[in-house]
Amino acid sequence: MVRGLRALSLFRYLTLIIALTFLMIASATYLRNASNTGLSEPLHASMDPYGTFSQVRFLASQPYHVSFTASDEDFEGVLTIKSINGDFGLEKEFKHSVSVDLRPLRGFYLMNITSLYANGVGFVLNIGWDGMVLEEDVIVPSIWVSLGFMLAFVTLDIVVKTVEGTGTR
Amino acid sequence: MRRLLRVLTWEFKDRSRMLLIVAMYLTLLFALQLNAWGLWLSTTTLSIVDDVLFCMTRTLVDPVVMVYRLVSPVVAVLTCVCFSHEYETRVLRSLVLKPVEKTTIFLAKLLYLVLASCLVFAAASVVYLALMDPRSLMSILSSSVLPIAILVVGAHYLAIFLLVISVATLFSVVLRNTALSAGLSLLVIYILDYIGSIAVSLRMLPPWSIYQSFYENLFNIHILVSSPPVVFNLEPLKAVSFSIMLLAFSWIIFTRVTEYG
Numbered sequence: 001m002v003r004g005l006r007a008l009s010l011f012r013y014l015t016l017i018i019a020l021t022f023l024m025i026a027s028a029t030y031l032r033n034a035s036n037t038g039l040s041e042p043l044h045a046s047m048d049p050y051g052t053f054s055q056v057r058f059l060a061s062q063p064y065h066v067s068f069t070a071s072d073e074d075f076e077g078v079l080t081i082k083s084i085n086g087d088f089g090l091e092k093e094f095k096h097s098v099s100v101d102l103r104p105l106r107g108f109y110l111m112n113i114t115s116l117y118a119n120g121v122g123f124v125l126n127i128g129w130d131g132m133v134l135e136e137d138v139i140v141p142s143i144w145v146s147l148g149f150m151l152a153f154v155t156l157d158i159v160v161k162t163v164e165g166t167g168t169r
Numbered sequence: 170m171r172r173l174l175r176v177l178t179w180e181f182k183d184r185s186r187m188l189l190i191v192a193m194y195l196t197l198l199f200a201l202q203l204n205a206w207g208l209w210l211s212t213t214t215l216s217i218v219d220d221v222l223f224c225m226t227r228t229l230v231d232p233v234v235m236v237y238r239l240v241s242p243v244v245a246v247l248t249c250v251c252f253s254h255e256y257e258t259r260v261l262r263s264l265v266l267k268p269v270e271k272t273t274i275f276l277a278k279l280l281y282l283v284l285a286s287c288l289v290f291a292a293a294s295v296v297y298l299a300l301m302d303p304r305s306l307m308s309i310l311s312s313s314v315l316p317i318a319i320l321v322v323g324a325h326y327l328a329i330f331l332l333v334i335s336v337a338t339l340f341s342v343v344l345r346n347t348a349l350s351a352g353l354s355l356l357v358i359y360i361l362d363y364i365g366s367i368a369v370s371l372r373m374l375p376p377w378s379i380y381q382s383f384y385e386n387l388f389n390i391h392i393l394v395s396s397p398p399v400v401f402n403l404e405p406l407k408a409v410s411f412s413i414m415l416l417a418f419s420w421i422i423f424t425r426v427t428e429y430g
Contacts, residue, residue, distance in 0.1 A: 017191060021296060024195050028202035056220040058228065058301065084221055085304045107302040108221045138300075 005163055012156035019149035026142035029135050033062075036131030043125040051120075053113045056084075057127070059104045061137045064129045067099040068113060071122040080112040106137060172269050176277035177284075186250060190285055193243040197293040200239045204232035221305065222312040223387070225298055229322050230387050234362075237329055237376050241358045244286060244330055245337040249351040251278050252341035252423075271424040279338070279416065286330040287323070294322075325383045328405050328412075332375050333358055335415035342422045375411065378404035 047053050068079060079098050082089040084107065092098055115121065255261040264274055299306055309315075336357050340350035365377030372378060382405045 017194075020191075020195055021198060024199045025202050025300065028199045032203050056217070056224045058224055084217065084302070084308075087304075108224060108305060110217060 005160065008156060008163075009160050012153055012160055015149045015153040015156060019146045019153060022142040022146035022149070026139045026146065029138045029142070033132060033134050033139075043127075044122070045125070046120060046122045047113070047115050048120050049115065049118050051115050053123075053125075055111045055125075057109050057111060059107065059109050060129070061104065061106045061135050062129050062131060062133045063101065063103045064127060065099065065101055066111070067097070067126045068094075069097040069124050070117075072096075072117070072119065074117070075121050075123075076116040078112075078114045078116065080110075080114070082110055084108040084110065106135070173273050173277050173280075176264070176269060176274055177280055180251070180277055180281035186247060189243060189247045189250065190289060193240060193247065193286070194289045194293050196243055197236060197240050197289060198297060200235040201229070201232050201293060201297045204228075204235055216312075218308050218312045219314050222309050222314060222318060225301065225309065226318045226322055226387060228298075228301065229294055230325075230383050233325070233329070233380050233383055236326070237362060237380075238359075241329075241333045242355055244282075244333045245354040245358060246351050247285070248282055248334050248337035249341050249347045249354065251282060252338060253345050253347040253350045256341075256345040257347060272420070275420050275423045279334070282334050283327070283331065286334070287327060290323070290326050290330070321383075321386050325379055325386075325405065328379050328409050329376055331412045332379075332408060335412035335419070338419045339415050339422075342419045342426070373404055373407070375405075375408035378408055 045053065066079075066081070068077075070077070073096050076093070076095050077098075079092045079094060079100065080090065081100070081102065083104070088104060088109070090100065090102065092100060113123075113125070255264075261274070265271065312318075333354075337350065337354040340354045340357075341347075344350045344353070361374060362376060365372050365374055372381060
């Protein structure tokens with residue numbers, strides 16, 4: 001009986017820690033969204049003839065704008081954006097420049113630019129995002145999970161205190 | 170050794186410090202989550218899973234300044250509670266009366282603080298990374314470079330926590346007043362950070378030397394993954410040496426003091 005009560009008491013604190021964890025995640029995500037302008041430095045680099053430029057990126061669930069401009073007017077290439085776990089894929093053939101608007105699911109993405117051009121070329125890659133848009137897919141579930149565990153904590157607290165009170169009477 | 174473990178177990182059983190450890194965990198998680206920007210990493214010849222892992226690792230490196238500024242106060246207060254508060258409440262006096270050497274008590278307290286910081290960091294970073302992209306978490310965990318990444322990130326964060334612990338320990342054993350030692354430790358911790366943020370020429374001082382080496386080493390490993398990793402550059406090693414020196418000084422004071430409350 002005493003051991004069971006102690007386990008229940010520990011479990012009660014565990015539920016509180018989980019509730020606070022999700023509350024922290026929701027509040028930090030909200031604060032980040034409220035202060036993030038989403039500006040990123042344009043990337044200047046060069047590519048070999050028929051070369052490939054790859055980047056792995058973490059994308060939040062916010063609107064993104066990806067633009068690529070080659071220094072040579074005749075440049076031809078293919079832009080590929082795909083999620084690591086394969087549930088999102090985009091492929092676009094372009095000449096000289098390309099721009100894409102997307103609103104991905106939160107996760108890691110591979111961006112590839114493959115050159116179909118016989119000469120080496122310089123380029124500018126710009127990835128901007130609207131950082132002010134709330135990541136509702138993180139904030140809303142986190143608040144619900146937090147509330148659920150908070151409720152569990154309150155219930156367990158009442159149970160533990162009632163059992164403790166019965167024991168001492 | 171057995172006595173050290175016994176005192177260490179006793180330290181971990183102290184429930185009054187649990188609240189501070191939970192506060193440290195929540196603050197750390199908050200600081201990490203607050204900095205999860207749209208991070209990127211240009212790929213190399215590594216496999217895509219390894220590249221994603223390094224991209225993830227970078228999300229632990231970027232908030233390092235924020236972690237120092239937000240989590241240091243909690244670590245400093247925990248350290249002061251561990252030492253000064255026990256002078257004030259005469260718990261140390263009762264410990265010293267038992268057949269345990271002062272060095273053992275000091276080492277057990279230090280080990281407790283380091284282990285608690287490491288455990289809290291491990292818990293917060295695992296929760297944070299698991300929530301970043303839960304769909305590809307399992308494949309990332311199978312990455313062959315995961316141990317190196319953990320080693321580099323863990324060593325740098327440990328260096329930061331050790332710096333805070335050493336400063337707070339010194340003030341605690343000298344002043345033996347929780348409020349005063351916590352206040353002065355925080356002052357030193359923030360002054361060190363402020364100096365580095367306004368004077369680039371003074372960034373060889375901790376914690377800026379640790380931040381800079383953290384960025385460099387992450388990219389070194391990314392490029393030279395097949396060669397042995399450089400966990401630290403010389404600069405953070407100086408910071409760690411400085412922390413060890415402060416701790417040695419604190420140990421001398423702690424063991425020479427005869428009056429425990």
